Structures are given as structure tokens and as C-alpha cells.
Amino acid sequence: MAHISEEQIAQWDLIDPLAEKREAFTLPANTVYLDGNSLGAMPTAAALRGKQVLEHQWANDLITSWNTHSWIDLPATVGEKIAPLIGAAPEQVICCDSTSINLFKVLASAMTLQKNRSQVLSLAGNFPTDLYMVEGLTALLGESHCHLKTVDEDTLEEALTSEVAVLMLTQVDFRTGRLLDMQRVTHLAHKQGILVIWDLAHSAGALPIALDECDVDFAVGCGYKYFNGGPGAPAFVYVAKRLQAHVSQPLKGWMGHKQPFAFAQGYEQADNITQYLCGTPNVVSMSVLDAALEVFADVNMQQIREKSEALSELFIALVEAEVALSDLVLVSPRATKDRGSQLAFEHEHAHGICQALIELGVIADFRAPNILRFGFTPLYLRYQDILTSVQILTQVIQQKVYLQAQYNKQNKVT
Amino acid sequence: MAHISEEQIAQWDLIDPLAEKREAFTLPANTVYLDGNSLGAMPTAAALRGKQVLEHQWANDLITSWNTHSWIDLPATVGEKIAPLIGAAPEQVICCDSTSINLFKVLASAMTLQKNRSQVLSLAGNFPTDLYMVEGLTALLGESHCHLKTVDEDTLEEALTSEVAVLMLTQVDFRTGRLLDMQRVTHLAHKQGILVIWDLAHSAGALPIALDECDVDFAVGCGYKYFNGGPGAPAFVYVAKRLQAHVSQPLKGWMGHKQPFAFAQGYEQADNITQYLCGTPNVVSMSVLDAALEVFADVNMQQIREKSEALSELFIALVEAEVALSDLVLVSPRATKDRGSQLAFEHEHAHGICQALIELGVIADFRAPNILRFGFTPLYLRYQDILTSVQILTQVIQQKVYLQAQYNKQNKVT
Numbered sequence: 001m002a003h004i005s006e007e008q009i010a011q012w013d014l015i016d017p018l019a020e021k022r023e024a025f026t027l028p029a030n031t032v033y034l035d036g037n038s039l040g041a042m043p044t045a046a047a048l049r050g051k052q053v054l055e056h057q058w059a060n061d062l063i064t065s066w067n068t069h070s071w072i073d074l075p076a077t078v079g080e081k082i083a084p085l086i087g088a089a090p091e092q093v094i095c096c097d098s099t100s101i102n103l104f105k106v107l108a109s110a111m112t113l114q115k116n117r118s119q120v121l122s123l124a125g126n127f128p129t130d131l132y133m134v135e136g137l138t139a140l141l142g143e144s145h146c147h148l149k150t151v152d153e154d155t156l157e158e159a160l161t162s163e164v165a166v167l168m169l170t171q172v173d174f175r176t177g178r179l180l181d182m183q184r185v186t187h188l189a190h191k192q193g194i195l196v197i198w199d200l201a202h203s204a205g206a207l208p209i210a211l212d213e214c215d216v217d218f219a220v221g222c223g224y225k226y227f228n229g230g231p232g233a234p235a236f237v238y239v240a241k242r243l244q245a246h247v248s249q250p251l252k253g254w255m256g257h258k259q260p261f262a263f264a265q266g267y268e269q270a271d272n273i274t275q276y277l278c279g280t281p282n283v284v285s286m287s288v289l290d291a292a293l294e295v296f297a298d299v300n301m302q303q304i305r306e307k308s309e310a311l312s313e314l315f316i317a318l319v320e321a322e323v324a325l326s327d328l329v330l331v332s333p334r335a336t337k338d339r340g341s342q343l344a345f346e347h348e349h350a351h352g353i354c355q356a357l358i359e360l361g362v363i364a365d366f367r368a369p370n371i372l373r374f375g376f377t378p379l380y381l382r383y384q385d386i387l388t389s390v391q392i393l394t395q396v397i398q399q400k401v402y403l404q405a406q407y408n409k410q411n412k413v414t
Numbered sequence: 415m416a417h418i419s420e421e422q423i424a425q426w427d428l429i430d431p432l433a434e435k436r437e438a439f440t441l442p443a444n445t446v447y448l449d450g451n452s453l454g455a456m457p458t459a460a461a462l463r464g465k466q467v468l469e470h471q472w473a474n475d476l477i478t479s480w481n482t483h484s485w486i487d488l489p490a491t492v493g494e495k496i497a498p499l500i501g502a503a504p505e506q507v508i509c510c511d512s513t514s515i516n517l518f519k520v521l522a523s524a525m526t527l528q529k530n531r532s533q534v535l536s537l538a539g540n541f542p543t544d545l546y547m548v549e550g551l552t553a554l555l556g557e558s559h560c561h562l563k564t565v566d567e568d569t570l571e572e573a574l575t576s577e578v579a580v581l582m583l584t585q586v587d588f589r590t591g592r593l594l595d596m597q598r599v600t601h602l603a604h605k606q607g608i609l610v611i612w613d614l615a616h617s618a619g620a621l622p623i624a625l626d627e628c629d630v631d632f633a634v635g636c637g638y639k640y641f642n643g644g645p646g647a648p649a650f651v652y653v654a655k656r657l658q659a660h661v662s663q664p665l666k667g668w669m670g671h672k673q674p675f676a677f678a679q680g681y682e683q684a685d686n687i688t689q690y691l692c693g694t695p696n697v698v699s700m701s702v703l704d705a706a707l708e709v710f711a712d713v714n715m716q717q718i719r720e721k722s723e724a725l726s727e728l729f730i731a732l733v734e735a736e737v738a739l740s741d742l743v744l745v746s747p748r749a750t751k752d753r754g755s756q757l758a759f760e761h762e763h764a765h766g767i768c769q770a771l772i773e774l775g776v777i778a779d780f781r782a783p784n785i786l787r788f789g790f791t792p793l794y795l796r797y798q799d800i801l802t803s804v805q806i807l808t809q810v811i812q813q814k815v816y817l818q819a820q821y822n823k824q825n826k827v828t
Binding site: 026027028031033035038039041042046047050051053054055057058059060061062063064065066071097098099100101104108112124127128129131132133135136137139140141150224230231232233234235248249250251252253254257261262263264265266267278279280281282283284285286288358363365367368 | 440441442445447449452453455456460461464465467468469471472473474475476477478479480485511512513514515518522526538542543545546547549550551553554555564638644645646647648649662663664665666667668671675676677678679680681692693694695696697698699700702772777779781782
């Protein structure tokens with residue numbers, strides 16, 4: 001690690017404009033957490049809110065809290081907090097259900113708009129649940145009305161033909177961190193009359209997103225990764241305002257009704273983003289996410305992006321400077337602009353290395369068969385943490401600590 | 415209130431075998447809570463668990479908690495706690511999503527099994543979201559493959575013909591508390607080759623249910639009413655073991671995959687109840703529900719039913735004994751065996767009366783246009799509370815307090 005000194009790294013932390021944001025989080029001692037791309041760390045205010053909702057709102061005010069504590073407004077409240085973070089003007093984002101279920105809603109909406117086309121195009125390397133949800137819709141509509149086609153990244157643009165009904169893409173690849181050009185791809189698709197759905201699971205909260213500016217049709221995303229909303233936090237859905245009067249989603253639960261409390265027998269969908277709600281909102285989890293999003297109130301996504309780039313570039317520089325780490329092969333794009341906020345490396349002992357790192361307090365991530373993932377979350381990581389993690393990584397590989405690692409890591413939620 | 419003395423009522427509390435269960439709950443002071451049929455009160459252990467999941471599991475153990483704190487098992491763990499409370503042998507119940515979404519899953523599953531029938535039969539008075547979800551499925555499958563027919567209760571049995579694909583009923587009516595005969599109706603439906611879905615929203619946790627014994631095909635239910643799982647708690651779904659190898663549900667999220675962590679491109683559904691999962695489980699809320707269910711560990715549903723009957727019979731007796739309350743018209747079935755754990759009365763000033771009751775510490779419930787609902791939750795209500803509530807109700811009506819009531823109660827989740 002010759003050409004970047006420890007003093008230099010300490011200096012970067014000193015002048016980091018986001019440095020004090022770390023204090024908003026409760027973090028475990030002696031741990032470098034490089035897995036915020038799977039599960040964000042806990043904003044202290046999120047736990048306080050959870051406690052308040054349980055012990056005060058639920059326990060004392062019971063059913064009256066739907067009004068007195070505005071529980072009924074939570075899906076919209078949280079949606080409007082997320083909106084500016086993903087480049088959406090108001091009244092286009094709402095918080096509800098899971099990413100998978102929201103994907104089903106927008107997939108079905110989009111297919112209904114595209115009456116004479118049946119192909120859903122995606123990338124073969126997309127996060128599996130996204131592809132599975134298309135299969136589910138196919139099972140209902142039939143192959144002739146909905147079928148999935150997957151292509152590799154290098155043939156994506158040529159696959160954008162007038163046969164495609166819907167293009168469904170994840171902006172940042174969950175394995176490699178590859179970042180797609182949302183503006184370009186959306187534009188190319190629209191030229192062919194294709195509707196576009198973006199899954200923001202690995203990008204929302206990590207980098208600036210401009211849904212409105214890119215003229216995106218639909219988007220979904222996750223509350224528990226870079227938004228730090230807690231394990232299994234509710235997800236969100238975006239539908240462009242210009243489409244809202246024309247779409248219809250099939251999970252017609254009472255909360256999407258124009259007047260849910262009229263208890264009318266027939267469904268009349270809300271004529272705005274509210275129609276994307278289904279059942280009763282999950283108040284406890286949604287409140288926790290609501291409080292977690294406050295961390296973003298006084299930062300902008302450009303600041304976050306700049307630090308994210310700097311952290312990951314530092315990680316790469318330190319790895320490249322260390323001879324012992326020469327067997328680590330970067331599988332993320334080398335150009336910063338083409339990546340989200342994570343790095344992936346191949347190594348034949350990736351699984352054991354990941355286990356050893358966790359035992360030594362560096363929480364990284366393994367993806368079968370041989371990939372090590374490191375996620376960089378600018379709100380609570382220091383430059384110093386990057387140095388520490390590469391030092392420990394070096395120790396693990398140099399001393400072959402991975403041969404003894406015992407940590408059992410069978411099931412892990414991305 | 416002539417023929418039942420206060421001493422008699424106090425005596426009932428003294429000998430009540432469930433009396434000490436009240437201590438497991440955190441309840442507001444000076445309040446009689448008769449709305450546990452909308453949102454159950456808070457078991458103290460539920461809040462403690464919520465706090466622990468936030469401050470300890472999430473904050474300290476972060477992503478590793480999926481294994482170390484068995485987050486990944488929560489849907490099954492909670493499902494297996496609910497199973498015995500609804501008369502289900504193991505491996506048939508799983509906790510996930512909302513009641514509405516689970517209804518969609520089982521509706522679609524059932525319709526797929528019934529290839530040559532297209533009618534979904536329900537009652538006109540069913541909880542609206544149930545009917546809406548059928549409309550949503552119709553929008554996907556087309557009228558010729560799925561259409562809703564609703565009938566009134568008195569013509570239900572004659573409507574059970576070989577044209578019906580699926581009978582979808584809510585066991586206890588959300589307005590009147592009317593309890594259907596699950597065994598009889600399921601049997602009559604099966605004789606016509608009809609598959610049966612029961613919505614247990616207003617019955618699970620309130621009375622003994624015998625899903626297996628009644629040979630029920632599918633059921634869904636709610637975590638936040640009589641199970642006291644917290645506002646918007648996750649719901650549950652039951653699929654009879656004998657059907658599990660034959661069904662397929664269309665919300666094919668990764669958690670329903672046979673091997674979710676293999677990240678395979680194609681969906682291969684789990685061959686058990688796990689296939690009813692979709693996205694990542696909501697850990698915080700599901701943990702709270704998990705802890706809440708511990709209250710049921712050492713009681714049986716028959717005990718709960720007996721006290722529920724006694725509480726509601728006492729309420730009726732006290733109302734009937736009070737001349738000032740003669741304008742309250744019972745719209746629930748008069749026979750105890752035909753009711754769930756709630757009573758509904760019509761009164762022209764129902765809305766104002768409900769507001770006045772809440773202001774005076776009796777939390778009841780209003781349903782448009784003129785219905786007052788009172789729910790009885792044996793785990794935390796005393797016989798004394800019933801006396802108190804009827805005394806305050808008498809005061810409200812006798813002194814026309816409802817004319818001044820200001821409490822604004824626009825939106826309320828049932």
C-alpha cells in the first residue's frame with residue numbers, strides 16, 4: 001500500500017463533508033460493515049421511532065392512532081420522502097409491500113397498456129426474483145400474452161425492437177455492481193414504443209437517480225438496503241404521473257380504492273399513485289423506515305455519490321498496491337462511472353475468505369460460486385474503514401486464514 | 415341493570431381462568447378497549463421483542479442475523495405458532511404479506527385447479543377487499559375464466575352448484591359478527607366439487623377453528639386483530655397438505671423458490687407451503703407478531719371462546735336491562751353460537767355515540783351508516799369492563815352526550 005499513506009487517508013476523513021452522518025447510526029464496535037448493499041445499518045432515530053410506535057402509539061392510543069398518529073398516511077408520507085432521492089416530483093411514489101410484489105403490480109400495469117405486444121425483455125443476469133415475477137404473470141396471462149426474453153448485456157440495445165412490450169431492468173447489477181445508463185436505455189426503448197420498468201434495489205439511496213428526467217415509466221425499489229429501513233422493510237413503487245390516469249394494477253386491495261372507508265362492494269381504483277396500495281399498511285416497519293429516511297434530509301445524492309466513488313476507488317487502489325492480493329480479480333466495471341456503490345472480486349477461495357473476514361470483523365458478502373462483494377455506504381463508512389478492511393483482507397489471504405474459517409453462511413438475503 | 419349485580423360481575427372476574435392473561439398486556443389507563451377486533455392490544459413481550467430486534471439484532475449483528483437470529487425462518491416459525499390456533503397440523507401455515515395479497519395467491523391457486531369452472535362465489539356482505547381481489551384476478555384472467563358472483567346469506571346454500579369453481583367466505587362477518595358453519599358449508603361445497611377459501615380475519619384468535627377437521631382447502635387471516643401482532647402485522651396463509659403438490663401460486667418471488675439462495679434464473683417452486691412466500695420477509699413486524707403469539711402458548715381456544723360468549727352475553731343482558739338503551743337494535747345474531755366475538759347495534763346516532771364513547775374512554779367502533787360495533791377480547795377484558803362500558807353507554811345516550819362529541823373518526827382500519 002505504498003502510494004496512499006495512512007496520513008492521507010486520515011486527512012480524507014477529516015475533510016469529509018458527510019463524516020458527521022456516521023453519528024446518526026448505531027454501529028457495532030470493532031466492525032467494518034461492507035454489506036449495507038444487503039441490509040443498511042441502523043439509524044438511531046429508526047430504533048427510537050420503532051420503540052415509540054410500539055410502546056406509545058400502539059399500546060396507549062390503539063386504534064385511534066390511525067388518525068391521531070397519521071398511520072393511515074404513512075405510505076404517502078414515506079413515498080414523498082423517497083421521491084426526491086430518486087428524482088421524482090411529488091405524487092408519484094408510494095411505500096408498500098415488497099419489491100417483488102410491487103414489480104408484479106407494475107409489470108401487470110405495463111402489459112395491460114401494451115395490448116398487442118407480449119414480450120418482457122430483461123437481462124439474463126437480473127436479480128432472479130425479478131425474472132420469477134414475470135414467470136408468475138405469464139402463468140396468469142398465458143405465454144401468448146406475456147413471455148420473458150432475457151439477453152446478455154452486450155446485446156441489450158439490439159434486442160430493443162417493436163416486439164418488446166416491456167423492458168424490465170435493474171439499474172445496478174446485484175453481483176457486479178454494473179450501472180446501466182438509465183437515460184440512454186429508456187430513450188432507446190421509448191423510440192420502439194417499449195414501456196420501461198427500473199428496479200432500483202441496488203441503486204436507490206446509493207447514487208443520484210433521475211426518474212422524471214429520464215422519462216421512466218415505472219420503478220420499484222427496496223427500503224432495507226441503502227435507505228437503511230430495517231430488515232425486510234417495506235418497498236416502494238413509482239408510476240409516472242402521465243401514466244396514472246391510464247394504468248390499472250391487479251392487486252386491487254381496499255387501500256387502493258378511491259374511498260376505502262366507504263366499504264363499497266365494487267372496486268373503484270384511486271386515480272393517483274394510491275391505487276398501487278393493496279392491503280393494510282405495515283405500520284411498525286413503515287414507521288421505522290420513515291424515521292430512517294430522515295438521515296437523508298440534509299444531504300444530497302451527489303455528495304453521497306462522490307464519497308461512494310472515492311471509497312471504492314480507494315479500495316481498488318489499496319488492493320492493487322498489495323502483491324498478496326493479486327489473485328483477486330475485479331469483476332465489477334473498472335470505470336467508476338459504470339458502477340454502483342459496490343465491488344465484486346473473483347477468488348477461488350471466496351467463500352472461505354468471506355467467512356474469515358466476518359470472523360475478523362469485516363462484514364463482506366459471498367455470492368456463489370466464487371465472488372466476494374464489498375458494499376460502500378458513504379453515510380456511515382470512513383476512509384479509515386477501507387484501509388482497515390483491506391489490511392484484514394491481506395492478512396486473511398497472506399496467512400491463508402480462510403482455510404480455518406468456520407462461519408456458516410448458508411442463507412443470506414441480498 | 416337490575417338482575418345482574420355488581421357483586422356477581424366482580425365474582426366472575428375472580429374465578430375467570432383467563433384473568434391473569436391481562437397482565438401480559440400493556441393497556442392504557444382508564445380505558446375499556448372494545449376494538450380488539452380491529453387492532454389487538456399490545457402484549458408487553460411484543461414491544462420487548464421489537465426493541466430487541468431493532469437495538470440488538472439489527473444494530474449489532476446486522477446482516478448475519480438472517481442466520482444467527484433465524485430471521486430467515488420467521489415465516490415458518492410464526493406459521494407454526496398460528497397453526498394449532500386454527501386447527502391446522504404442521505407444515506400448512508406460513509406467515510407473509512397482507513391478507514389481501516394472500517387471498518390473491520390462494521384465489522389464483524384455486525382457479526388454476528378448477529380448469530373448467532370460472533365462477534367465484536361469495537357473499538354480498540363480505541369484507542370489500544376480498545371481493546376486490548377477485549375483481550383483480552378477473553382483470554388478469556378475463557371474465558370467461560374468472561368472475562365473481564355474490565349472493566345473500568339466505569341463498570348461499572342453493573347457490574352451491576357445479577358451476578362454482580371457488581367458494582370464498584369470511585367466517586365471521588366484519589359488520590354483524592355472524593359466524594358461518596364452516597364444517598357444513600365446506601362439506602356442501604365439496605359435494606359440488608367446489609374448492610373453499612376461508613378468510614379468518616375476524617375469527618382467528620377469537621374462537622376455535624378446525625381447518626383440518628372441516629377439510630378446508632385454503633384459508634387466509636390477519637395478524638393484527640385477535641392475534642395482537644401490532645398495526646398492519648403480517649398475515650398468514652393456510653393450504654391443505656393434500657393440495658400442496660398440485661397447486662401453484664402466481665406471485666413467484668424468490669422466497670417461494672425451492673432454493674432461493676441458489677439464485678437460479680428459472681423459478682422452481684418449493685413443493686410445500688413455502689411456495690406461498692414471495693419477497694423478503696418483514697423481519698421487524700414478523701418478530702413482533704411472533705412474540706405476541708406467545709400469549710396463546712398456555713391457553714386453549716375453547717377457554718377463549720367460553721369467555722368471549724360470556725362477555726358478549728353479559729353486554730347484551732346489561733343493554734336489555736336498561737330502558738334508556740331500548741333504541742339500540744341488535745343486528746348481530748341473537749344466538750351466541752351464531753356469532754364471533756363482536757356485537758353490532760343499529761342506532762340513528764351511532765356515529766355521535768361512538769365519538770362520545772371514545773372521549774369517555776370506551777373505545778368502540780362505528781360502521782357507516784348507523785352501526786356501533788363492540789369487540790370482546792377475552793385475553794385482556796374483564797367482566798367489570800363490560801359493566802363500565804354499558805354504564806358509560808347509558809350515560810351517553812341518556813344525557814345525549816353524542817350531540818357534543820367532537821372526536822373525528824374519518825379513517826379507520828377494520
